[in-house]
Amino acid sequence: AVASSSLRRRKNQPPGSLGLPVVGHTLALLRALRSNAAEDWLRRRAAAYGPVSTISLFGRPTAFLAGASCNKLLFSSDKLAAMSSASFLRMVGRRNIREVAGDDHRRVRAMMARFLRLDAVKNYVSAMDDEVRRHLRAEWGGRAAVAVMPSMKSLTFDVMCTVLFGLERRGDHAAVRRELSSEFQQLVRGIWAVPVNLPFTTFGKCLAASRRGRRAVARIVEERRRASGGSAGDLVTHMLAEGMDEEEIIDNVVFLMVAAHDTTAVLLTFLLRHLDGNRAAYERVAAEQEAIAAQRRRRGGSGSALTWDDLAGMRYTWAAAMETLRMVPPTFANMRKAVADVEVGGYVIPKGWQVITAATMTHLDPAIFPDPGRFEPARFEAAAAKSAPPPFSYVPFGGGARACPGNEFARAETLVAMHYIVTGFRWRLAAGCDGGFSRHPLPCPNQGLLLDIEPKEYNELC
Numbered sequence: 001a002v003a004s005s006s007l008r009r010r011k012n013q014p015p016g017s018l019g020l021p022v023v024g025h026t027l028a029l030l031r032a033l034r035s036n037a038a039e040d041w042l043r044r045r046a047a048a049y050g051p052v053s054t055i056s057l058f059g060r061p062t063a064f065l066a067g068a069s070c071n072k073l074l075f076s077s078d079k080l081a082a083m084s085s086a087s088f089l090r091m092v093g094r095r096n097i098r099e100v101a102g103d104d105h106r107r108v109r110a111m112m113a114r115f116l117r118l119d120a121v122k123n124y125v126s127a128m129d130d131e132v133r134r135h136l137r138a139e140w141g142g143r144a145a146v147a148v149m150p151s152m153k154s155l156t157f158d159v160m161c162t163v164l165f166g167l168e169r170r171g172d173h174a175a176v177r178r179e180l181s182s183e184f185q186q187l188v189r190g191i192w193a194v195p196v197n198l199p200f201t202t203f204g205k206c207l208a209a210s211r212r213g214r215r216a217v218a219r220i221v222e223e224r225r226r227a228s229g230g231s232a233g234d235l236v237t238h239m240l241a242e243g244m245d246e247e248e249i250i251d252n253v254v255f256l257m258v259a260a261h262d263t264t265a266v267l268l269t270f271l272l273r274h275l276d277g278n279r280a281a282y283e284r285v286a287a288e289q290e291a292i293a294a295q296r297r298r299r300g301g302s303g304s305a306l307t308w309d310d311l312a313g314m315r316y317t318w319a320a321a322m323e324t325l326r327m328v329p330p331t332f333a334n335m336r337k338a339v340a341d342v343e344v345g346g347y348v349i350p351k352g353w354q355v356i357t358a359a360t361m362t363h364l365d366p367a368i369f370p371d372p373g374r375f376e377p378a379r380f381e382a383a384a385a386k387s388a389p390p391p392f393s394y395v396p397f398g399g400g401a402r403a404c405p406g407n408e409f410a411r412a413e414t415l416v417a418m419h420y421i422v423t424g425f426r427w428r429l430a431a432g433c434d435g436g437f438s439r440h441p442l443p444c445p446n447q448g449l450l451l452d453i454e455p456k457e458y459n460e461l462c
């Protein structure tokens with residue numbers, strides 16, 4: 001009876017194939033990601049096998065699910081546990097927020113939420129404003145061209161260090177910030193690397209960077225422990241006060257450092273790229289930001305920082321950011337592991353399988369977003385709310401109990417940065433930069449997205 005039930009289960013497995021032994025479809029998908037053809041690759045599989053199909057990734061059988069109802073299943077089913085790639089896990093550690101479940105997950109998430117929810121983010125606006133201005137003065141002021149992606153990465157890394165981890169720009173902390181920044185740039189390249197740890201492999205180099213980064217984080221934990229008794233104004237001090245041990249703190253700090261800065265840097269970079277190619281949208285963003293700059297000057301001269309109310313007025317700019325997240329979601333795929341057999345679309349995904357969805361399967365579906373290749377921020381303006389996309393079809397920040405808790409943080413940071421970029425500079429894709437990109441798995445624009453920039457006449461930054 002057991003044999004026949006397992007046979008029935010196998011018969012009911014999603015259609016498709018496990019590809020070549022060991023490598024399965026991993027190399028094909030990684031190649032498609034590098035050449036920015038992964039959407040087409042997945043779309044072809046969905047066309048051939050339907051919304052639920054079998055592939056093999058990272059040496060394990062995987063169900064690839066496509067469509068809004070499949071997104072809902074992935075984000076809401078209690079039979080699917082969050083999981084990361086094997087290389088990510090080795091670099092970030094087993095006790096980070098994504099790897100824990102149940103009460104442990106709720107505990108860690110509540111602790112982070114204290115620093116990421118709306119009322120906390122409101123208090124960060126002035127510090128974000130200060131970081132953005134300093135950064136643009138140092139990296140954009142007096143230049144004729146800028147590689148946007150590296151510049152936005154260092155900006156979002158600096159904002160995170162100041163606002164969440166209380167690392168100052170001066171003194172001992174300056175060196176720690178530089179060290180962490182360079183180690184994390186290396187670490188993120190290995191998120192989907194094949195986990196072969198040799199000195200010359202991508203994974204080997206990234207693992208070494210992660211070890212050095214973890215040692216630097218351990219020094220911060222130690223410093224905060226010695227200063228204990230102070231107010232929990234930063235996340236590490238708060239984690240210590242909550243009784244977390246060192247390993248759990250380091251795993252979660254490393255996770256946050258990865259989650260919080262590259263994603264927003266991708267959003268900012270691709271927002272500038274899309275605005276360059278869409279002058280009507282650019283003009284509306286510029287008009288909105290110039291009006292807010294004028295209000296700010298009336299309020300207290302050019303030195304006065306943006307306020308939360310100013311950000312609330314940046315509606316069109318945020319609609320343009322949402323449209324960018326639709327077309328180029330920083331997180332390409334969401335992964336889970338089946339902790340029990342899962343039934344979907346008449347098939348059974350066996351316990352132990354990986355499950356994967358890709359946001360672009362709905363984001364670029366013409367039945368949900370007509371003319372999906374057109375950059376059209378108006379889709380996300382309040383007036384379009386009546387025709388809002390169906391639930392679970394727009395998922396750049398995920399959904400359900402694991403939805404991104406940093407979305408308000410990302411929104412505030414994006415709007416502050418856009419304000420000073422748009423009011424400070426004009427930009428154009430530099431000659432010779434084609435504006436294309438590949439994925440590693442985060443989107444990486446060719447040449448870092450090289451822009452020719454020119455300061456505006458009234459520029460408070462230069």
Ligand code: HEM
Nearest residue numbers: 098259260263264267331334396397398402404406409410
């Ligand atoms: C545009 C920027 C961002 C995007 C597109 C983004 C996207 C996502 C997505 C899709 C997930 C869910 C993954 C899943 O369900 O498998 C996620 C989780 C997460 N994100 Fe973000 N994120 C962004 C910015 C941030 C920021 C700024 C922070 C922190 C300051 C942050 C912290 C986190 C954390 C802690 C989780 C794990 C949540 C959990 O497992 O409970 N993210 N993010």
